[in-house]
Amino acid sequence: MVELYILLILMIIGSVVALEVKDLLSSVVALGAVGLGLCLTFLVLKAPDVAITQLVVEILSIIILIRATLKKGLPMVATGGWAFPSVIGVGFGVVLLLVAIQCFPDLPKFGEPMLRVSQHYLDQGLKQTGATNLVTSVILDFRAFDTLGEVTVLFAAALGVLAVVRTRGRKKLEQAGAIADE
Amino acid sequence: MSKERTPGMSVIVKTVTRLTAWLIMLYGINIVLHGHVSPGGGFAGGVIIALSFIHLILAYGKEMVLKKLSEGLVEVFESTGALVFLGIALLGTTAGFFFKNFLPAGEPFHLFSAGTIPLSYIAISLKVWAGLFAIFVALVLLRIDKEQG
Numbered sequence: 001m002v003e004l005y006i007l008l009i010l011m012i013i014g015s016v017v018a019l020e021v022k023d024l025l026s027s028v029v030a031l032g033a034v035g036l037g038l039c040l041t042f043l044v045l046k047a048p049d050v051a052i053t054q055l056v057v058e059i060l061s062i063i064i065l066i067r068a069t070l071k072k073g074l075p076m077v078a079t080g081g082w083a084f085p086s087v088i089g090v091g092f093g094v095v096l097l098l099v100a101i102q103c104f105p106d107l108p109k110f111g112e113p114m115l116r117v118s119q120h121y122l123d124q125g126l127k128q129t130g131a132t133n134l135v136t137s138v139i140l141d142f143r144a145f146d147t148l149g150e151v152t153v154l155f156a157a158a159l160g161v162l163a164v165v166r167t168r169g170r171k172k173l174e175q176a177g178a179i180a181d182e
Numbered sequence: 183m184s185k186e187r188t189p190g191m192s193v194i195v196k197t198v199t200r201l202t203a204w205l206i207m208l209y210g211i212n213i214v215l216h217g218h219v220s221p222g223g224g225f226a227g228g229v230i231i232a233l234s235f236i237h238l239i240l241a242y243g244k245e246m247v248l249k250k251l252s253e254g255l256v257e258v259f260e261s262t263g264a265l266v267f268l269g270i271a272l273l274g275t276t277a278g279f280f281f282k283n284f285l286p287a288g289e290p291f292h293l294f295s296a297g298t299i300p301l302s303y304i305a306i307s308l309k310v311w312a313g314l315f316a317i318f319v320a321l322v323l324l325r326i327d328k329e330q331g
Contacts, residue, residue, distance in 0.1 A: 052226040053225055053226045053229070056229040057229055059233065060233060063233075063236060064321060067321075067322065126290060127287075129283055129297065130286075131296035132218065132219045132220075132290050132291050133217065133218055133220060136217055137296070140218075140303065141283050144271065144281040144302070145280070148267065148281075152264075155313065158260060158313040161316075161317045161320050162316060165320045165321065
């Protein structure tokens with residue numbers, strides 16, 4: 001599990017770089033490094049389905065972010081001092097660490113104990129659905145209703161984006177200015 | 183940008199895109215169709231298919247791609263995917279309950295196995311690539327709209 005901790009530390013460093021660097025494009029690149037680290041983490045944890053999905057969605061979001069930030073000289077907003085935010089951040093971190101020290105020993109170990117329903121999936125998944133990929137048999141047979149909800153979420157997201165940024169039915173800038181002048 | 187102000191990127195990028203875009207799309211279709219025997223599945227494969235179209239848009243400019251595949255057509259694809267998935271779920275009620283796997287399970291490790299799962303994956307991939315492609319096109323159009331204004 002050493003490689004898992006190396007990946008997690010790299011991801012933390014990448015997120016700090018993405019927050020602190022002055023150039024927006026460099027920030028997006030650092031964010032992509034964090035996403036690739038997350039993909040490798042899923043591979044280390046033996047979840048190839050999630051790793052593939054994380055990789056391709058990361059690439060898509062990085063393309064959209066780079067296209068959004070590439071040509072614009074968006075200024076960095078840096079107002080106010082640094083002392084107060086630093087104190088707030090360190091204090092929040094200390095509180096979170098104290099709570100975590102109290103809570104985490106009570107959590108069960110990773111992967112244990114196996115839930116009864118998981119054991120049922122492992123035993124009966126191939127027999128009942130015929131799908132060799134057990135993840136598939138869970139998300140499209142045993143838990144297909146959740147997948148329907150996920151598809152609905154994506155549908156609503158696409159509808160929302162198309163409704164907000166539509167070109168049809170929107171007033172031209174001159175017209176809007178004329179209306180504002182009246 | 184070249185000097186003649188042709189839309190899209192340079193000749194090198196266009197040639198490489200012409201050679202690779204369909205390979206990316208075939209890989210996405212492969213992942214979708216083998217979702218029930220190997221890792222991957224409808225969502226990941228659908229995103230890869232959307233990435234092949236986005237690849238074309240980035241290299242050739244949006245006019246060339248939207249001429250072949252308009253936004254309205256993409257929306258039709260997206261709605262079709264969602265309705266087919268819901269239809270498979272509703273067909274399950276005829277055999278018992280919602281989302282019942284009413285087709286025979288077949289032999290493991292074969293392409294035609296696992297009942298309705300590959301059909302659902304095809305529907306989901308249709309919906310995912312159309313939805314993500316529509317979102318990308320909408321964001322690109324918005325950016326150009328703001329530059330003109």
